[in-house]
Amino acid sequence: MRRNQALTTYKKGGIHPAEYKLTDKSPVQILPLPEKVTILLSQHIGVPAIPVVSKGDTVKVGQLIAQGKGFVSANIHSSVSGKVVKIDSLPDLTGYKKSAIVIEVEGDDWEENIIQSTDLLKDITLSKDEILEKIRESGIVGLGGAAFPSHVKLILPRDKKAEALIINGVECEPYLTSDHRLMLEYGEEMMVGIRILMKVLNVRKAMIGIENNKADAIYHLTDIASKFPGIEVYPLKVKYPQGSEKQLIEALTGREVPSRKLPVDVGVIVHNISTAYAVYEAVQKNKPLINRIVTVSGKSLKKPSNFVVRIGTSVRFLIEAAGGLPENTGKVISGGLMMGKALNSLDVPVIKGMSGILVIPEDETKRKPIEPCIRCSKCVTVCPMGLEPYLLMSLTQNGNFYRLEKEMVLDCLECGSCSYICPANRPLLDYIRLGKTDVKKII
Amino acid sequence: MSSILIIILSLCSIGIVAAIILYLFAQKFKVPEDPIIHDVEDALPAANCGGCGYPSCKIFAEACVNSDSLDDLYCPVGGQETMDIVANLLGKEVKQTDPRVAVIRCSGSFENRPRTNHYDGASSCAVASALYVGDTDCPVGCLSMDDCVEVCEFEAIYMNRKTGLPVVIDEKCTACGACVEACPRDIIELRKQNKKDRHIFVSCINKEKGGIARKYCSVACIGCTKCFKVCEFEAITMGNNLAFIDSDMCALCRRCVTECPTNAILEINFPPRRTKTDEEKKTASDKISEKVKTDIKE
Numbered sequence: 001m002r003r004n005q006a007l008t009t010y011k012k013g014g015i016h017p018a019e020y021k022l023t024d025k026s027p028v029q030i031l032p033l034p035e036k037v038t039i040l041l042s043q044h045i046g047v048p049a050i051p052v053v054s055k056g057d058t059v060k061v062g063q064l065i066a067q068g069k070g071f072v073s074a075n076i077h078s079s080v081s082g083k084v085v086k087i088d089s090l091p092d093l094t095g096y097k098k099s100a101i102v103i104e105v106e107g108d109d110w111e112e113n114i115i116q117s118t119d120l121l122k123d124i125t126l127s128k129d130e131i132l133e134k135i136r137e138s139g140i141v142g143l144g145g146a147a148f149p150s151h152v153k154l155i156l157p158r159d160k161k162a163e164a165l166i167i168n169g170v171e172c173e174p175y176l177t178s179d180h181r182l183m184l185e186y187g188e189e190m191m192v193g194i195r196i197l198m199k200v201l202n203v204r205k206a207m208i209g210i211e212n213n214k215a216d217a218i219y220h221l222t223d224i225a226s227k228f229p230g231i232e233v234y235p236l237k238v239k240y241p242q243g244s245e246k247q248l249i250e251a252l253t254g255r256e257v258p259s260r261k262l263p264v265d266v267g268v269i270v271h272n273i274s275t276a277y278a279v280y281e282a283v284q285k286n287k288p289l290i291n292r293i294v295t296v297s298g299k300s301l302k303k304p305s306n307f308v309v310r311i312g313t314s315v316r317f318l319i320e321a322a323g324g325l326p327e328n329t330g331k332v333i334s335g336g337l338m339m340g341k342a343l344n345s346l347d348v349p350v351i352k353g354m355s356g357i358l359v360i361p362e363d364e365t366k367r368k369p370i371e372p373c374i375r376c377s378k379c380v381t382v383c384p385m386g387l388e389p390y391l392l393m394s395l396t397q398n399g400n401f402y403r404l405e406k407e408m409v410l411d412c413l414e415c416g417s418c419s420y421i422c423p424a425n426r427p428l429l430d431y432i433r434l435g436k437t438d439v440k441k442i443i
Numbered sequence: 444m445s446s447i448l449i450i451i452l453s454l455c456s457i458g459i460v461a462a463i464i465l466y467l468f469a470q471k472f473k474v475p476e477d478p479i480i481h482d483v484e485d486a487l488p489a490a491n492c493g494g495c496g497y498p499s500c501k502i503f504a505e506a507c508v509n510s511d512s513l514d515d516l517y518c519p520v521g522g523q524e525t526m527d528i529v530a531n532l533l534g535k536e537v538k539q540t541d542p543r544v545a546v547i548r549c550s551g552s553f554e555n556r557p558r559t560n561h562y563d564g565a566s567s568c569a570v571a572s573a574l575y576v577g578d579t580d581c582p583v584g585c586l587s588m589d590d591c592v593e594v595c596e597f598e599a600i601y602m603n604r605k606t607g608l609p610v611v612i613d614e615k616c617t618a619c620g621a622c623v624e625a626c627p628r629d630i631i632e633l634r635k636q637n638k639k640d641r642h643i644f645v646s647c648i649n650k651e652k653g654g655i656a657r658k659y660c661s662v663a664c665i666g667c668t669k670c671f672k673v674c675e676f677e678a679i680t681m682g683n684n685l686a687f688i689d690s691d692m693c694a695l696c697r698r699c700v701t702e703c704p705t706n707a708i709l710e711i712n713f714p715p716r717r718t719k720t721d722e723e724k725k726t727a728s729d730k731i732s733e734k735v736k737t738d739i740k741e
Contacts, residue, residue, distance in 0.1 A: 370565075434570050
């Protein structure tokens, strides 16, 4: 670690919400198998996968059950062994119905080629193309939350070259600790994963960005990183939303990604730390993406914990394992406190991009009455993209979509800093999000 | 005295020179405009609502003058009368279009459709619909957040707070289509205006299978095809577990209304029926719904 250097961060905006990292000391527990899993066919950004099994089929753990269609899509594998009982439209996290495969669990029978031992496999024997193919086959998506298919990010446009790989270990959202625990418990595996990603991208340098509030993870990874040439750990100042791709790049390299451009345009590629771990498992152990670490947390919960969960387990099962749903619950949020979305039912399944389940008591969920904008410009001050949220909101309300597009509404990363800071409790992000979808329709 | 004279004279001469310059420029850059456009615009209702598909009445008037036929042009606010006047002015033919009126195709009131969760985000149907399924389980039902009310220029729609459903005032509705566009769930439909504003329509757009639809809402269309079978005028079509009554073919006989086991078909502005008392009606509908329940079970 470069101890003597001042901590860096990005320049524009940002907020400091209370952290509430209740579970950063609790080790990752393996959740018992549920009775049945519901695996949604569109857990990633892009085209939904097409099922390749039919009702009544018996499947093993790790068996391909739905094939990604087209380039921007991801394969989906069975996370349990058992019988396919239903292929139907079932409510997803928003409550709207999407196609899903329901599997009833029978035993725990894994595909033969998956290596189940926990030994560290350090040597990378496969070639670049073989690794890429394996990542694509394993259905790996960005596990930070957006769930963008990882293989797409690893294939660079021909005329562009990456100089460095950035690994996102920031975890700036309140409550969430899944990446933090992963760094502490699976540090070496993760480093091998980073080496694999470096080999695919043909870069010599990897930078791991970790916020300064995770001192134990910074020390632990710095120790391990000394054994892996090219990988360096950079502590960062605590600020939300540093976990966003563009903000992290600026914090680490000082380069700003221009509007409508990709990180590769400034010579870097960003991957999440848990994606690196998933890549290790896929490439070294042939294990597709069938489970992930989910933080189940909340002040009112009896046993907030970090669980290794099979994809498709219902949220209700997770909350039961964390001590049951408290009576005064007002909201259950999937994802982080700032960017996550409230669930309208507990019977929705865990998906690849779900990093946490937060149970929030009723008295904390009440929205205060909306008051008129007082032009204090606090939202402009905190916007990490340098936008004018108050303006974007009123433009959306007035339906002025051409002006909205000129005001760069599509650059908004929906971090919610503006709604958080607004003294008049205006639902800025709600309207900006609507404006974004409307603008996407006209361009 | 002379100074006042000088001031008056110089100001007058400046005025005259400026007037001449303005006149010359006005002649030079004159935009020739067909005077008939102005006449047509005067005949239009000047609501500038956009219901015709053009941004303002003036641009619609230009379109009327410049196009060869008036077939695709229709002012829903002025209706047939206005279009006849426009056709007279321009000496063109105009086809007969029936006046239309908006209807709300959802009966999911608080009573009929149980609320499963509570939404307290930004009060806008568009925002809520983009976020999630809504405070009931029905993915297509009314969200009761006034988007259609706010967009109506003619104050022809209001929200009934007791039921949580919008109500159209037929006399004021001009069928401009603003609410149809504003509704993110596509519940509002423009239908033919009948005598005495009578309507019969399926007040549900849920395409789920019967059992699931009934779980969301007690007055959902379950796609049982009973109305389809009873209709003598071939006005009813079935598709995706949903019945649809074509307002152009419907003869308003009300047989489908009696037949519907879930009361999903509504009759509006009809006189009360003479044959049955309210109690008889209730028992009849109970019998029917029991029968449907057994049907679904089977």
